[in-house]
Amino acid sequence: MNSLRQALKDYLAMRRSLGFKLEHANGYLLSFVSFMEDQKADVITTKLALAWAQLPTSATTKTWASRLSSLRGFAVYRMAEDPRTEVPPANLLPVRCARMKPYLYTEEEIIRLMNAALEMPEASVFTGRTFYCFFGLLAVTGMRPGEVIQMKNDDVDLSKGLITLRESKFGKSRLVPLHPSTTRALAEYSEIRDKLLNRRSTYFLISNRGTKLSGGRVRYTFYALSRQIGLRGMTAKNGPRLQDFRHRFAIETLSDFYRAGEDAEHWLPVLSTYLGHVNITNTYWYLNACPELMEQALSRLERRWEEKI
Numbered sequence: 001m002n003s004l005r006q007a008l009k010d011y012l013a014m015r016r017s018l019g020f021k022l023e024h025a026n027g028y029l030l031s032f033v034s035f036m037e038d039q040k041a042d043v044i045t046t047k048l049a050l051a052w053a054q055l056p057t058s059a060t061t062k063t064w065a066s067r068l069s070s071l072r073g074f075a076v077y078r079m080a081e082d083p084r085t086e087v088p089p090a091n092l093l094p095v096r097c098a099r100m101k102p103y104l105y106t107e108e109e110i111i112r113l114m115n116a117a118l119e120m121p122e123a124s125v126f127t128g129r130t131f132y133c134f135f136g137l138l139a140v141t142g143m144r145p146g147e148v149i150q151m152k153n154d155d156v157d158l159s160k161g162l163i164t165l166r167e168s169k170f171g172k173s174r175l176v177p178l179h180p181s182t183t184r185a186l187a188e189y190s191e192i193r194d195k196l197l198n199r200r201s202t203y204f205l206i207s208n209r210g211t212k213l214s215g216g217r218v219r220y221t222f223y224a225l226s227r228q229i230g231l232r233g234m235t236a237k238n239g240p241r242l243q244d245f246r247h248r249f250a251i252e253t254l255s256d257f258y259r260a261g262e263d264a265e266h267w268l269p270v271l272s273t274y275l276g277h278v279n280i281t282n283t284y285w286y287l288n289a290c291p292e293l294m295e296q297a298l299s300r301l302e303r304r305w306e307e308k309i
Helices: 004-017 023-038 046-053 061-079 107-118 125-141 145-150 180-197 215-228 243-259 264-275 281-289 291-308
Strands: 162-165 174-177
Touching: 004 023, 004 061, 023 046, 023 061, 046 061, 107 125, 107 215, 125 145, 125 180, 125 215, 125 243, 145 215, 174 264, 243 264, 243 281, 264 281
Parallel strands: none
Antiparallel strands: 162 174
16 A cells, blocks of 8 residues: 555646646645654544644634645545545535625726826836736736736737637636737737847747746736726725736626626536636626626516516
8 A cells, every 4th residue: 555645646646637736735735744644644534634734723714624625635535545544524624715806897997007007107118018918908808817927929829819828727728819909909019029129029928128027016017007097095905906807807798698688697608618717616606796797687587587477
């Protein structure tokens, strides 16, 4: 029988081959194996799992639950090899994870943010154009901020108006079609970029030094411009987020289905695939996250009842 450490190595390799990145689980499970070795134990039990999950004692219950959740998957895998293994119950450390309510940008707010990027007084005119395209892509494609940052020049086919997102979150790849107006804006940007660099860049959106954008720089610029146009308070830590562009895209798309008289739920699997969601329940969340969508869904239901009466 393999040791716990070898079993963990095999388990992580298997999960990664299926496309899971396991960024947090990797550290958690290595910590668990070290804990078991310190306890001189080679069989996973609920008691030991719970004792490890609640470390450190100063951590939040959400962290404890996350640690235990990671361990449960490994325990199920280990049980196939060692029947003595106990799988901790799913509700042993219950925690309710509440999603943040999405901020729905208005079209006017997005335009003001993009224009503020073009008018940035610092660095260079090119920096402003970069963030103009960055915010614009978030608004019209529903891409994740990290996906826009990681987007390489070879991933953008301007002749076909298509972006290929490779090995994105959860190891998924997908195609993102572009509107002709978006394609024209990106073509103009790429021409200016290549003339500035005097060569073809690796990443599509770059800094004024020709390097890939950093997440920190993107967030700093977004917060600064948001405060400048009044989207965030000058000292407020909370406010609209970059991720909210994606939420707006999803909600606007679902609203368009309702306005067109389409069955929004019928199109949810398509939208889920387009957004790169690993589970359609993540897309269903939008139906109850937005009061406007709930109203449209209710109105559609009422019309269907009236038709039957």
